Amino acid sequence: xxxxxxxxxxxxxxxxxxxxxxxxxxxxxxxxxxxxxxxxxxxxxxxxxxxxxx
Ligand SMILES: [Zn+2]
Numbered sequence: 001x002x003x004x005x006x007x008x009x010x011x012x013x014x015x016x017x018x019x020x021x022x023x024x025x026x027x028x029x030x031x032x033x034x035x036x037x038x039x040x041x042x043x044x045x046x047x048x049x050x051x052x053x054x
Contacts, residue, residue: 008032012039 006019012035022032023040033040 010034010036010039012036012043 007016008019008022008030009016010022015036017036019030019032021036021038022034023037024031025033028034035043
């Protein structure tokens, strides 16, 4: 039996992705981040770079 695939659109890249592609975030109503793991990684990297260069 096919598993129900829950997806949502990433607020950053606007791509419809399965919830597995989003990190858990218990502060969000659906328990998942609003942006996907790939975008989150980018945000984290930029944040790190900014901290490093300041
Ligand atoms: Zn994304």
